[in-house]
Amino acid sequence: MSAYLITNVSVVGGAPTDLLIRDGVVAGTGTGLAAPDATAVDGTGLVALPGLVDLHTHLREPGREDAETVESGSRAAALGGYTAVCAMANTSPVADTAGVVEQVWRLGREAGLVDVQPIGAVTVGLAGEHLAELGAMADSAARVRIFSDDGHCVADPRLMRRALEYVKAFDGIIAQHAEEPRLTEGAQMHEGEVSTRLGLTGWPAVAEEAIIARDVLLAEHVGSRLHICHVSTAGSVEVLRQAKARGVRVTAEVTPHHLLLTDEKAATYDPVYKVNPPLRTDSDIAALRAALAEGVIDVIATDHAPHAVEDKECEWAYARPGMLGLETALSIALDVLGPQWDLIAERMSRAPARIAGLADHGHDPAPGVPANLTLVDPAVRRTIEPAELASRSRNTPYARMTLPGRIVATFLRGEPTVLDGKAVK
Ligand SMILES: NC(=O)N[C@@H](CC(=O)O)C(=O)O
Numbered sequence: 329m330s331a332y333l334i335t336n337v338s339v340v341g342g343a344p345t346d347l348l349i350r351d352g353v354v355a356g357t358g359t360g361l362a363a364p365d366a367t368a369v370d371g372t373g374l375v376a377l378p379g380l381v382d383l384h385t386h387l388r389e390p391g392r393e394d395a396e397t398v399e400s401g402s403r404a405a406a407l408g409g410y411t412a413v414c415a416m417a418n419t420s421p422v423a424d425t426a427g428v429v430e431q432v433w434r435l436g437r438e439a440g441l442v443d444v445q446p447i448g449a450v451t452v453g454l455a456g457e458h459l460a461e462l463g464a465m466a467d468s469a470a471r472v473r474i475f476s477d478d479g480h481c482v483a484d485p486r487l488m489r490r491a492l493e494y495v496k497a498f499d500g501i502i503a504q505h506a507e508e509p510r511l512t513e514g515a516q517m518h519e520g521e522v523s524t525r526l527g528l529t530g531w532p533a534v535a536e537e538a539i540i541a542r543d544v545l546l547a548e549h550v551g552s553r554l555h556i557c558h559v560s561t562a563g564s565v566e567v568l569r570q571a572k573a574r575g576v577r578v579t580a581e582v583t584p585h586h587l588l589l590t591d592e593k594a595a596t597y598d599p600v601y602k603v604n605p606p607l608r609t610d611s612d613i614a615a616l617r618a619a620l621a622e623g624v625i626d627v628i629a630t631d632h633a634p635h636a637v638e639d640k641e642c643e644w645a646y647a648r649p650g651m652l653g654l655e656t657a658l659s660i661a662l663d664v665l666g667p668q669w670d671l672i673a674e675r676m677s678r679a680p681a682r683i684a685g686l687a688d689h690g691h692d693p694a695p696g697v698p699a700n701l702t703l704v705d706p707a708v709r710r711t712i713e714p715a716e717l718a719s720r721s722r723n724t725p726y727a728r729m730t731l732p733g734r735i736v737a738t739f740l741r742g743e744p745t746v747l748d749g750k751a752v753k
Pocket residue numbers: 386418478479480505602603604605631633634648649650651
């Protein structure tokens with residue numbers, strides 16, 4: 329195994345130091361380290377963060393390899409500073425058996441760019457009728473701990489209760505896509521002033537809030553762990569705040585796009601802005617940012633949702649919802665939070681690693697910890713060019729925007745996956 333000596337780097341915003349990486353772990357820190365056999369990496373001006381961990385990634389393999397593969401999505405993740413991603417189950421076939429989750433897990437290992445941790449479906453085929461084989465997925469080589477029908481809500485309260493009961497035995501989590509389907513039939517965008525003006529059917533905030541309120545009560549009743557995907561409204565934050573104050577075992581994530589973009593974007597009729605849950609309002613953004621600072625929202629998760637051109641560059645009503653996220657998330661976080669490195673490390677690495685139970689991830693670089701880390705240059709501003717992204721898809725809402733921060737290098741267990749801002753393989 330190789331050795332790397334990163335010199336003069338700020339670890340999570342601290343005073344510059346050196347970091348020696350050897351045999352897959354951080355072998356030493358301190359100023360003036362010497363290691364003649366190590367490859368030198370000049371860390372001057374750079375910030376070292378624990379490798380980012382994404383709780384919510386769509387990799388599209390198996391089934392839509394034209395939009396993304398485990399390998400292309402892993403490369404996008406590494407370039408975004410990630411060392412682990414949790415792959416959502418809404419593939420084709422759905423990841424609802426031990427066989428499919430093991431396939432995704434193996435493809436992740438073969439790509440070798442990030443740790444790919446499969447999420448299993450809650451219900452067979454995401455159909456919301458019968459529980460999938462949760463135990464077999466948990467016992468499989470993929471060791472699934474998070475289950476989600478993401479893309480769909482587990483709308484049936486009895487099924488949701490049974491799923492929560494089932495995963496309690498192995499401290500698993502149900503990650504809910506909170507959307508009361510009866511309240512969002514035909515919905516195209518956030519229900520509010522802009523949808524009224526544009527004449528598009530609205531997706532009301534209460535469709536999300538009602539499910540979160542129900543599910544925190546179910547989780548409290550059962551004593552199980554619940555995670556809420558892509559929280560998007562101020563009302564959801566209030567429900568979560570109350571639940572957490574009561575000690576309910578609930579965690580929550582917000583996406584970069586819900587922290588930055590509003591429903592006004594729909595007025596462009598550019599389907600790149602169509603997403604579930606929809607972009608909301610300025611006051612929702614303010615509440616989400618405050619909740620993130622406070623810890624009512626635990627995690628920034630990308631909901632990286634690649635879509636092929638034919639599924640996205642069409643009329644708004646026919647376009648699939650979802651947008652890319654992995655290669656821009658850290659920049660959006662920097663833009664929204666500023667250089668609050670400890671908060672960024674907490675919300676984008678430590679907390680998601682803890683929630684997903686990824687023991688090798690989410691550790692600040694310190695002697696003895698697995699060398700899963702990323703180096704950020706906060707001084708660089710870069711313009712997002714969709715054609716330059718590593719993702720197979722192009723549906724970024726940040727095209728031609730200039731954003732702060734650039735990932736210079738990413739290390740997975742001591743080996744670089746990104747160096748000089750370029751993927752190593
Ligand atoms: N977020 C989206 O708009 N789309 C996701 C599904 C989901 O996260 O609900 C997708 O799979 O494309």
